Amino acid sequence: MQASTAHLAHHFESLEKQTHAARLGMWLFLATEVLLFTALFAAYGVYRFLYAPTFSEASRSLATWIGAVNTVVLVTSSFTVAMGLHQAVHGRGRRTAVLFGISVLPALVFLGFKYVEYGHHFHAGDLPGKYYTGAIPGVGASIFYTLYFLITGLHGLHVLIGMIVLAVVGALAWKGRFDATYHTPVELAGLYWHLVDLIWIFVFPLIYLI
Amino acid sequence: MSPSRSSSEASGPPARSYLDTPGTGLRSWLLTLDHKRIGVMFLVAVTIAFFLGGVFALLIRLELLTPGPTVMDAMTYNRLFTLHGVVMIFLFMIPAIPSGFGNFLLPIMVGAKDVAFPRLNLLSFYLYVAGALVALYGMIHGGADTGWTFYTPYSTTTVTKVVPILLGAFILGFSSILTGLNFIVTTHTLRAKGITWGKLPLFVWALYATSIIQVLATPVLGMTLLLVAVEHAFGWGIFDPARGGDPVLFQHFFWFYSHPAVYIMILPAMGVVSEVVQAFARKNVFGYKAVAYSSLGIAFVGFFTWGHHLFTSGQSAFDAGIFGVLSMLVGIFTAIKIFNWTATLYKGSIAFTTPFAYFVGFLFFLFFGGMTGIALATVSLDIHWHDTYFVVAHFHFIMVGATVMGFLGAFHYWFPKITGRMLPDRWGLVAATLVILGFNFTFIPQFLLGNDGMPRRYFSYPERFWALNVASTAGASVLAFGLVMVLVYVVVALKWGPLAGPNPWGSRGYEWMTTSPPPLENFEGTPVFDREPHDYQDAADEASPAMAPEPKHAS
Amino acid sequence: MATTNESTSHVEEERLQHSHAGRYFWVWAALIALTALTYWLSRFHFPGGWAVVVALTIASGKSALVALFFMHLWDQRGANRLVFITSLVFVALLIGLTVADSATRFPLANPPEALGGWPRAGAPGRPPEARRATPGSSYRRNAFQAFCIRYVWSAVNSSMQTSST
Numbered sequence: 001m002q003a004s005t006a007h008l009a010h011h012f013e014s015l016e017k018q019t020h021a022a023r024l025g026m027w028l029f030l031a032t033e034v035l036l037f038t039a040l041f042a043a044y045g046v047y048r049f050l051y052a053p054t055f056s057e058a059s060r061s062l063a064t065w066i067g068a069v070n071t072v073v074l075v076t077s078s079f080t081v082a083m084g085l086h087q088a089v090h091g092r093g094r095r096t097a098v099l100f101g102i103s104v105l106p107a108l109v110f111l112g113f114k115y116v117e118y119g120h121h122f123h124a125g126d127l128p129g130k131y132y133t134g135a136i137p138g139v140g141a142s143i144f145y146t147l148y149f150l151i152t153g154l155h156g157l158h159v160l161i162g163m164i165v166l167a168v169v170g171a172l173a174w175k176g177r178f179d180a181t182y183h184t185p186v187e188l189a190g191l192y193w194h195l196v197d198l199i200w201i202f203v204f205p206l207i208y209l210i
Numbered sequence: 211m212s213p214s215r216s217s218s219e220a221s222g223p224p225a226r227s228y229l230d231t232p233g234t235g236l237r238s239w240l241l242t243l244d245h246k247r248i249g250v251m252f253l254v255a256v257t258i259a260f261f262l263g264g265v266f267a268l269l270i271r272l273e274l275l276t277p278g279p280t281v282m283d284a285m286t287y288n289r290l291f292t293l294h295g296v297v298m299i300f301l302f303m304i305p306a307i308p309s310g311f312g313n314f315l316l317p318i319m320v321g322a323k324d325v326a327f328p329r330l331n332l333l334s335f336y337l338y339v340a341g342a343l344v345a346l347y348g349m350i351h352g353g354a355d356t357g358w359t360f361y362t363p364y365s366t367t368t369v370t371k372v373v374p375i376l377l378g379a380f381i382l383g384f385s386s387i388l389t390g391l392n393f394i395v396t397t398h399t400l401r402a403k404g405i406t407w408g409k410l411p412l413f414v415w416a417l418y419a420t421s422i423i424q425v426l427a428t429p430v431l432g433m434t435l436l437l438v439a440v441e442h443a444f445g446w447g448i449f450d451p452a453r454g455g456d457p458v459l460f461q462h463f464f465w466f467y468s469h470p471a472v473y474i475m476i477l478p479a480m481g482v483v484s485e486v487v488q489a490f491a492r493k494n495v496f497g498y499k500a501v502a503y504s505s506l507g508i509a510f511v512g513f514f515t516w517g518h519h520l521f522t523s524g525q526s527a528f529d530a531g532i533f534g535v536l537s538m539l540v541g542i543f544t545a546i547k548i549f550n551w552t553a554t555l556y557k558g559s560i561a562f563t564t565p566f567a568y569f570v571g572f573l574f575f576l577f578f579g580g581m582t583g584i585a586l587a588t589v590s591l592d593i594h595w596h597d598t599y600f601v602v603a604h605f606h607f608i609m610v611g612a613t614v615m616g617f618l619g620a621f622h623y624w625f626p627k628i629t630g631r632m633l634p635d636r637w638g639l640v641a642a643t644l645v646i647l648g649f650n651f652t653f654i655p656q657f658l659l660g661n662d663g664m665p666r667r668y669f670s671y672p673e674r675f676w677a678l679n680v681a682s683t684a685g686a687s688v689l690a691f692g693l694v695m696v697l698v699y700v701v702v703a704l705k706w707g708p709l710a711g712p713n714p715w716g717s718r719g720y721e722w723m724t725t726s727p728p729p730l731e732n733f734e735g736t737p738v739f740d741r742e743p744h745d746y747q748d749a750a751d752e753a754s755p756a757m758a759p760e761p762k763h764a765s
Numbered sequence: 766m767a768t769t770n771e772s773t774s775h776v777e778e779e780r781l782q783h784s785h786a787g788r789y790f791w792v793w794a795a796l797i798a799l800t801a802l803t804y805w806l807s808r809f810h811f812p813g814g815w816a817v818v819v820a821l822t823i824a825s826g827k828s829a830l831v832a833l834f835f836m837h838l839w840d841q842r843g844a845n846r847l848v849f850i851t852s853l854v855f856v857a858l859l860i861g862l863t864v865a866d867s868a869t870r871f872p873l874a875n876p877p878e879a880l881g882g883w884p885r886a887g888a889p890g891r892p893p894e895a896r897r898a899t900p901g902s903s904y905r906r907n908a909f910q911a912f913c914i915r916y917v918w919s920a921v922n923s924s925m926q927t928s929s930t
Binding site: 020023024026027030031034035038039040042045046048049050051052065068071072075076077080081082083086138139140183190191194195197198201202204206208209210 | 780785786789790792793796797800803806807816817820821822823827828831832834835841842843844845848849851853854855856860863864866867868875876877878879880
């Protein structure tokens with residue numbers, strides 16, 4: 001178990017304390033991510049209230065099944081990441097790496113679907129702001145698509161970042177860098193990924209379903 | 211009983227301190243993970259920013275010497291007040307006390323060897339530098355003319371260089387977030403044995419409350435500035451009425467951060483004042499819990515008040531009512547602090563040193579600035595005062611009058627701890643007097659101007675406002691002179707100041723339990739914290755500053 | 766020589782070491798089921814704002830499952846939970862008060878074509894629910910909102926009369 005002492009920083013009294021600090025720090029960082037998206041959700045809330053019928057119409061014109069499939073995909077990859085952490089806790093680095101690798105694949109599927117959707121929107125003229133040339137009358141539709149691209153774009157960026165983090169941590173796990181006493185990066189990577197999933201859990205109904 | 215200082219003075223500065231461990235080259239500073247060095251680098255950076263913002267302010271006051279154009283045209287004037295705000299707020303006020311003094315002192319005050327995440331700390335410094343450089347790029351290319359508040363739709367349609375300034379502020383926001391994150395985790399997890407939450411120094415409580423605001427509010431600013439930049443660059447129209455957007459929504463988002471931001475600026479100064487008043491009245495603070503919890507109260511309730519910046523913007527009367535009442539509530543916590551600090555002085559043994567002079571200035575300015583804030587929170591009165599010099603005077607009373615007093619007080623109180631040398635107290639008192647008097651002469655006329663109806667951000671004004679504007683500019687000159695005097699003697703003292711010894715003030719704060727300057731790991735050996743900070747009633751061996759022997763000059 | 770730490774008086778209950786694989790599976794199954802539920806319910810077109818309420822309730826349930834079990838808030842110490850819940854309070858605050866502002870404003874202060882706003886001149890076709898901009902006329906549903914609007918309207922009127930002297 002030499003990995004543990006090698007990871008203890010000089011200003012922490014124990015690895016357990018250091019792990020707790022890392023976790024608290026990560027939760028604080030997740031809080032900042034939540035607040036970052038909140039501004040967009042607040043804009044969505046305001047404009048949804050102001051342009052309720054137009055938003056409903058624009059939402060109906062989206063491919064809801066893609067949103068649903070994407071939700072299932074992200075939830076499942078969250079599940080495999082949680083299983084990966086479970087393996088890391090028991091010191092099985094290789095299984096962790098495999099599970100993290102498996103989690104990256106659904107994320108690629110997610111991004112693939114978003115790419116297809118975005119392509120469809122470009123062709124239909126469903127673009128933000130002054131570029132909107134779509135079929136729905138009224139300014140509410142261009143606002144809808146502005147928010148759509150901002151929210152899903154920012155979320156997609158976080159999916160991409162999360163995938164990179166999972167890949168890096170998975171590679172380290174494969175190389176045996178973690179064990180039962182020290183697997184903090186696995187846990188933190190998992191937390192980030194679950195947050196990405198959590199945000200999508202709200203994005204899906206708000207954008208696609210109502 | 212002779213003061214214990216004399217023996218430590220004779221022994222000279224500590225052999226190995228953080229200043230020469232692990233090295234003294236540029237690389238060892240630029241790649242340091244030592245919170246003390248990072249704090250010093252922040253202090254140097256914010257001081258440069260302060261003087262840059264001050265130059266902008268002097269140019270503004272110079273232009274306002276005459277009713278018509280004096281030395282510049284209107285567009286230049288607009289850029290100057292925008293940059294004055296951006297530099298002073300984002301490059302000085304937000305990081306100055308937390309990232310400067312907080313970085314240096316927080317780990318020492320909780321008995322730790324460093325902050326929880328030293329590498330994030332260094333990253334936070336470089337993000338500050340990066341944000342400053344991006345903003346500087348924008349400034350050199352003309353800067354923005356929107357005011358530091360970047361209100362839409364002007365900020366999304368102006369031809370000036372808004373985007374670099376916005377991006378600079380965005381990057382600076384991340385620096386702020388990382389510092390706050392670090393401080394919260396450090397306070398939770400790295401307190402030494404004996405320092406419970408009930409024995410935390412009040413400066414730490416203030417920094418903790420500040421960090422909460424930094425972590426929760428700054429991301430919203432980041433997103434808001436990004437939205438403005440996107441709309442300016444791509445025309446996505448989220449705040450553009452022609453495309454269905456609502457410009458007032460920008461104001462909601464902007465002030466959701468920027469009102470708590472003013473508490474980021476004032477809370478650390480209040481923390482400094484708590485430390486200074488205890489040290490120089492040689493008395494434990496009156497009502498420790500009240501002062502500690504009121505910091506948290508300001509942090510939380512401050513989030514509920516942002517709409518008072520929107521009273522005349524078309525916000526609903528429903529929201530205006532809520533925000534007006536809550537804005538008054540937040541004043542209660544500040545009042546609690548003022549009562550408690552004043553009560554601390556009662557039966558204390560006051561040493562009127564330079565830090566104490568800044569405390570006196572702070573108290574006066576916080577009181578009047580705060581009272582005018584309550585007045586402004588009254589919706590009906592704000593309709594008269596909004597966007598006039600009354601508001602300008604109000605926030606300068608708090609920002610300069612209180613926060614800068616806090617910064618200068620912190621500087622003078624902790625300069626011996628950071629550098630091992632003393633600043634000259636007589637010159638310090640002269641400079642403090644100039645600063646306080648100059649400040650009064652600058653901003654009291656502005657209250658009168660605002661009440662008379664002079665709008666803010668106006669390049670020219672009617673002749674009936676001329677005299678007060680001249681008075682204000684005269685005051686600004688005195689203020690500037692006092693601040694330059696401080697800069698001069700600080701630079702002189704860095705090289706030739708008398709050696710301080712471990713505890714020149716005889717303060718019972720935890721940070722004075724170690725040498726000045728401290729060693730690399732903050733304490734020699736393991737410190738024992740078996741007492742409260744500033745427990746003067748039990749102290750018989752610490753020398754009072756009034757008994758200080760004549761300072762010896764080094765070499 | 767590590768410094769002894771005050772925070773160790775709260776011993777960390779790490780139940781992470783216990784087997785959680787089964788629990789993860791059931792949470793995943795519940796999430797899939799709730800996703801199906803929310804998808805199915807969206808087909809019913811509930812009246813007024815109820816669709817939002819239903820959708821957000823289910824989403825909150827799903828996110829609670831993710832936060833409590835996948836992110837381990839169920840077995841961790843209070844500081845992490847406090848951070849998460851506090852952030853949620855501020856989410857509610859920002860969204861709540863900004864939407865409340867738009868909902869209770871003097872209608873002309875809202876963007877054109879928005880709820881109660883002035884219809885945009887020259888706009889191709891009229892949006893189905895454009896309202897006339899006379900205060901109090903179309904707000905039968907919301908008596909409180911109508912009261913605010915009438916109150917503000919009369920205040921604006923009387924202040925315009927006094928300031929015109």
